[in-house]
Amino acid sequence: MEFVDNREDIFPDLRVNIGSLEIANPVMTASGTFGYAREFENLMNLHRLGAVIVKGISLHPRPGNPPPRIVETACGMLNAIGLQNVGVDRFISEKMDYLAGLNIPVIVNILGDSLAEYREIAERLVGVPGIAGIEVNISCPNVKKGGVAFGTDPSMAAVVTKAVKEGADVPVMVKLSPNVSDITLVARAVEDGGADSISLINTLIGMAIDLKTRRPVLANVIGGLSGPAIKPVALRMVYQVASSVSIPVIGVGGIETTEDALEFLLAGASAIQIGTANFINPRVSEEIVEGISKYVVDENLPSIRSIIGGLSINDG
Amino acid sequence: MEFVDNREDIFPDLRVNIGSLEIANPVMTASGTFGYAREFENLMNLHRLGAVIVKGISLHPRPGNPPPRIVETACGMLNAIGLQNVGVDRFISEKMDYLAGLNIPVIVNILGDSLAEYREIAERLVGVPGIAGIEVNISCPNVKKGGVAFGTDPSMAAVVTKAVKEGADVPVMVKLSPNVSDITLVARAVEDGGADSISLINTLIGMAIDLKTRRPVLANVIGGLSGPAIKPVALRMVYQVASSVSIPVIGVGGIETTEDALEFLLAGASAIQIGTANFINPRVSEEIVEGISKYVVDENLPSIRSIIGGLSINDG
Amino acid sequence: MSQYQEKATVSRVEQLSAKNYRLTLDSPDISGAAKAGQFVMIRTGLAKDPLLRRPFSIHQTSANGQFQIYFKVVGRGTDMLARVKAGEIMSVFGPLGRGFRIKKNSPAIIIGGGLGIAPMLFLAKSICRLKTDCSNDHIILGGRERSEVEPLVNDFRQFGLRLGLATDDGSYGHQGYVTDLLKSLDLHPGYTVYACGPEPMMARVYSICKSGSMQCQVSVESVMACGMGACLGCSRMTKKGTYTHVCLNGPVFNAEELIWNS
Amino acid sequence: MSQYQEKATVSRVEQLSAKNYRLTLDSPDISGAAKAGQFVMIRTGLAKDPLLRRPFSIHQTSANGQFQIYFKVVGRGTDMLARVKAGEIMSVFGPLGRGFRIKKNSPAIIIGGGLGIAPMLFLAKSICRLKTDCSNDHIILGGRERSEVEPLVNDFRQFGLRLGLATDDGSYGHQGYVTDLLKSLDLHPGYTVYACGPEPMMARVYSICKSGSMQCQVSVESVMACGMGACLGCSRMTKKGTYTHVCLNGPVFNAEELIWNS
Numbered sequence A, B: 001m002e003f004v005d006n007r008e009d010i011f012p013d014l015r016v017n018i019g020s021l022e023i024a025n026p027v028m029t030a031s032g033t034f035g036y037a038r039e040f041e042n043l044m045n046l047h048r049l050g051a052v053i054v055k056g057i058s059l060h061p062r063p064g065n066p067p068p069r070i071v072e073t074a075c076g077m078l079n080a081i082g083l084q085n086v087g088v089d090r091f092i093s094e095k096m097d098y099l100a101g102l103n104i105p106v107i108v109n110i111l112g113d114s115l116a117e118y119r120e121i122a123e124r125l126v127g128v129p130g131i132a133g134i135e136v137n138i139s140c141p142n143v144k145k146g147g148v149a150f151g152t153d154p155s156m157a158a159v160v161t162k163a164v165k166e167g168a169d170v171p172v173m174v175k176l177s178p179n180v181s182d183i184t185l186v187a188r189a190v191e192d193g194g195a196d197s198i199s200l201i202n203t204l205i206g207m208a209i210d211l212k213t214r215r216p217v218l219a220n221v222i223g224g225l226s227g228p229a230i231k232p233v234a235l236r237m238v239y240q241v242a243s244s245v246s247i248p249v250i251g252v253g254g255i256e257t258t259e260d261a262l263e264f265l266l267a268g269a270s271a272i273q274i275g276t277a278n279f280i281n282p283r284v285s286e287e288i289v290e291g292i293s294k295y296v297v298d299e300n301l302p303s304i305r306s307i308i309g310g311l312s313i314n315d316g
Numbered sequence C, D: 001m002s003q004y005q006e007k008a009t010v011s012r013v014e015q016l017s018a019k020n021y022r023l024t025l026d027s028p029d030i031s032g033a034a035k036a037g038q039f040v041m042i043r044t045g046l047a048k049d050p051l052l053r054r055p056f057s058i059h060q061t062s063a064n065g066q067f068q069i070y071f072k073v074v075g076r077g078t079d080m081l082a083r084v085k086a087g088e089i090m091s092v093f094g095p096l097g098r099g100f101r102i103k104k105n106s107p108a109i110i111i112g113g114g115l116g117i118a119p120m121l122f123l124a125k126s127i128c129r130l131k132t133d134c135s136n137d138h139i140i141l142g143g144r145e146r147s148e149v150e151p152l153v154n155d156f157r158q159f160g161l162r163l164g165l166a167t168d169d170g171s172y173g174h175q176g177y178v179t180d181l182l183k184s185l186d187l188h189p190g191y192t193v194y195a196c197g198p199e200p201m202m203a204r205v206y207s208i209c210k211s212g213s214m215q216c217q218v219s220v221e222s223v224m225a226c227g228m229g230a231c232l233g234c235s236r237m238t239k240k241g242t243y244t245h246v247c248l249n250g251p252v253f254n255a256e257e258l259i260w261n262s
């Protein structure tokens, strides 16, 4: 057995660490854009993913917003899904078996209306097989209560983080809203609150108007802007936050290509999430894993980790 | 003389009021995207503009940032011009003669490093013929001192507004930064500070990375995102601010077409500014004036004013 | 359920009227798997704008690995699609959704209004193939004016089913609605009505079916981002008071499951 | 200073090598007003992405109202431009910038490296027209390999000026740099050198000119949003310590005005 050459297993070495969680490669699918993964099983090889983050789960089922819920904008889209989901109990009973069977890390995105709800969702997920982490959504613009205030007020963000940490038995990633004056304040607050990692950005709040009807296009009036349009904002915030905290940062916002993904790693992200791009090319996440792999080989990198935060800034 | 039919002069009626300032139509050119207007004299009919807003002027000349200063992004661009300008004195002596000769309202965009500077620029503009208003830039992301802090802190924004109002002899429009948690707080603060009107949005802060060199594309690292990509954010903020203050609001951000412009009016803007689109089609502002004119005729509107804030919201 | 993301070569572009086009695409996997009433999502350009794919019903498939879409230029995506040239390659994703559930033992009335005619050619073909004789089935095509209906009529004639035609302005066929023609038939509860067209048309069709106790399947539209259940964008309220998703549970629904305003 | 935004019809598309193309555009206003060294801004697509126009030197103009650009596919905009077909209409804006200042009484050495060859055809033509006899003038073209140079040589031959050719890999002409050929000439202070190419090439050309006390004009690039002085994006530091703008004060500068790193 000692003669088996294992280099093929670790070369190219794409593994990254999100705190105590080691994942096979830095590519995750973003919450709300990949269903419960099963939707993609015939379209790509799910086993190639670094991790799957599932649609946001609340304590009780939510019907979501009335239609229209989405509208395309320039190089982006607005969504006001309104966190339609089956609630944590049905999520565990109906969705987790399949997800656990995939043998890839599953991160559950959660959202509550109150501190107590956040903590309770985390508690219900305790001991459920297959869950590798929790992503706390404190930033969804599409629910009226709580959500927004939690994400824009650093001290509230810290308190929510603490509540989830107390309830959870897995690492906790907190997902930040970009709709704030100083993202580093919120980031440091959730770090102090005990977050194991930070993901950003959620969507920017936007609006679209139908000139013919003179009404907002979305029934919910406002929605969350995602897609390539927001990539410059996401990259800037990832860079700022990665420079401000010492926990791992996961970058998300407008990633469509391997190059996009690598730029986020250079900016300081330990991993990335792919959102809207899944709608355009359902195989995109696998293709980006392949692309990153090729990059590590072509550039002769010891591992993908060697470029994380590798951005050079000219002080000249 | 009483038999002269003047209806042609007022039909279609495109006039709008920005407080005490009446302009012939709601189309302005945005600061920093239209030079000092002269650059466009052979390309369009400058007299058709509702108003011209000139490149941001500071107390002393500024050289601006080293290149690269711009980079294209998805449906947008980042700029870090760094407020290159000739300073207020040379602006008055070298640029104002031409601008005053145009006989259209000229609004001077100003930026200072301190309260005293803001007020002093306003004072130097007192009595200069041809100036119809001042637009106060409290939101430029590209200068290190002052600028950003003024724009993101409501009380600072109010103080700057007051300082300029004390110095100025023309109406004062305050231009807000979108990089804030709650734009309505800043808007109400500048209204309380005495602003005659509010324009928004300035650029979102973003970043671009060159994968090959592993450096930020812009020498300044970060820059301001403009263009169609940001329109949904601008539209949402204009809607929110127009619903929160009683002074006129001027909408800017990603406007490229007549439809875009009309959507901002529906959202509550009394006028609009055209920025990045000038770079793509130097005649765009004139074409939008024509487009709005046609809309008023086709829709049989008594005046363009009748659609300002005319958005219907479904409460159903 | 097999879905494919295929690079399809455009083999033919037909302009059927001022704004209506038909594309033929070489796409063996999709055309092989497609069922009547299903749709595809097509990327209309190479760049990031327009960003999202656009949904189009499968108009018909052929045994040699091709399928067609029939569409109207209404905005930027369809405008780009109308400029496509034979030989170009497009990214096509499908077949998607649940198509029509063909009732083999029930006489069929197929109703297509405007662009709703698009999926009905595939349906008519499938019904006739399944039944071998469909001379007792009906098809009713309608539109605002001649150009919305006439160019497609020959394709429908080949199956030998009874054809009714209507236009709002009377420039072709009966002047009036497809529902006038529907009502003029000797309707009985055994019929299954399959309809696709503007919402008000489908609402009227459904109300006729309801009073006549006939089965009614409708193909509805919704704004879609993904077309395959990932975004939850394409919601539509059901009679049960819960949302259903047009891309997964539709686009073809039993009309009675949905809420109709009329 | 007349600038036009023209809807230009593409009358010819030539692929000169794997990645290099030449477009001929019907654009009477622009081609009528253009001077050698000026450029145009072209919108490469119909949609909002790519958003900005792209700058291209005017390669040559013709008396019948056409001009050409010669370009290389390096990114999304040029990729779209390479897919353009004859008959299509493009939005073109120009002529822009300050071109070469031709010194009528000074023998010329024209140096084009890589894509820097693009504006030099127009310049060579203009010099020969102005001087009627340009057999004492030189042109030196260089590139990395044969395909970057050869396809253009015939166009330059027509003027009867002395032609030197160089490629980095020796696959065509002299193996080495255009500056080797420049140095091999019998240089004297009376010459005016006109150069366009990669920055290091222009830096070397300028340093040769400086030591030889020759006039040197260079055409430089910069990222541009507007191409006409409105955005202040295209700044470049001058020896005076102030920024100049490539689109207004260039793209052709006296090399001594600029700072060269080498």
Ligand SMILES: Cc1cc2nc3c(=O)[nH]c(=O)nc-3n(C[C@H](O)[C@H](O)[C@H](O)COP(=O)(O)OP(=O)(O)OC[C@H]3O[C@@H](n4cnc5c(N)ncnc54)[C@H](O)[C@@H]3O)c2cc1C
Pocket: C039, C050, C054, C055, C056, C057, C058, C069, C070, C071, C072, C073, C074, C075, C076, C077, C078, C079, C115, C118, C119, C220, C221, C222, C223, C224, C251
């Ligand atoms: C399942 C399904 C099948 C369809 N089949 C066909 C077909 O066979 N032939 C055909 O011509 N059209 C069909 N459509 C409609 C087609 O998808 C839209 O016309 C197209 O997406 C418009 O794209 P655009 O970029 O040209 O318009 P846009 O610029 O996006 O919008 C222009 C106008 O079209 C409306 N619109 C945009 N997207 C949709 C959409 N997904 N559904 C409905 N309205 C929309 C907008 O509200 C707007 O008023 C189908 C839609 C669905 C959901």
Ligand SMILES: Cc1cc2nc3c(=O)[nH]c(=O)nc-3n(C[C@H](O)[C@H](O)[C@H](O)COP(=O)(O)OP(=O)(O)OC[C@H]3O[C@@H](n4cnc5c(N)ncnc54)[C@H](O)[C@@H]3O)c2cc1C
Pocket: B072, D039, D050, D054, D055, D056, D057, D058, D069, D070, D071, D072, D073, D074, D075, D076, D077, D078, D079, D115, D118, D119, D220, D221, D222, D223, D224, D251
């Ligand atoms: C005055 C002037 C004249 C020019 N003339 C020619 C010409 O005759 N033929 C020709 O092939 N090219 C010319 N260029 C360069 C040409 O503008 C760029 O190659 C083109 O803009 C690239 O667009 P893209 O969308 O394909 O590339 P992008 O996708 O935008 O970028 C791809 C690569 O090209 C670089 N690039 C992008 N824009 C520019 C730019 N404006 N200047 C320099 N590098 C850029 C980027 O940094 C990147 O590395 C000229 C540039 C200027 C400023």
Ligand SMILES: Cc1cc2nc3c(=O)[nH]c(=O)nc-3n(C[C@H](O)[C@H](O)[C@H](O)COP(=O)(O)O)c2cc1C
Pocket: A030, A031, A032, A033, A055, A056, A057, A079, A081, A083, A109, A137, A140, A175, A201, A202, A203, A225, A226, A227, A228, A230, A252, A253, A254, A255, A273, A274, A275, A276, A277, C231, C232, C233
């Ligand atoms: C349709 C849709 C639904 C989303 N739902 C969620 C959600 O439930 N929870 C969450 O934290 N983020 C949600 N997001 C945000 C994405 O996870 C991601 O942060 C954002 O879209 C930016 O990334 P992108 O530009 O790659 O899409 C959703 C985004 C979209 C487009």
Ligand SMILES: Cc1cc2nc3c(=O)[nH]c(=O)nc-3n(C[C@H](O)[C@H](O)[C@H](O)COP(=O)(O)O)c2cc1C
Pocket: B030, B031, B032, B033, B055, B056, B057, B079, B081, B083, B109, B137, B140, B175, B201, B202, B203, B225, B226, B227, B228, B230, B252, B253, B254, B255, B273, B274, B275, B276, B277, D231, D232
């Ligand atoms: C190149 C450039 C320079 C700008 N300079 C200024 C400026 O000096 N002062 C200012 O208030 N805004 C400035 N802006 C912001 C614009 O006026 C406008 O607010 C912003 O670009 C959004 O509008 P748009 O999307 O239509 O471009 C600048 C924008 C650009 C693109």
Ligand code: FES
Pocket: C223, C224, C225, C226, C227, C228, C229, C230, C231, C232, C233, C234, C245, C246, C247, C248
């Ligand atoms: S379109 Fe995405 S779920 Fe239906």
Ligand code: FES
Pocket: D223, D224, D225, D226, D227, D228, D229, D230, D231, D232, D233, D234, D245, D246, D247, D248
């Ligand atoms: S490119 Fe805009 S000023 Fe030169």
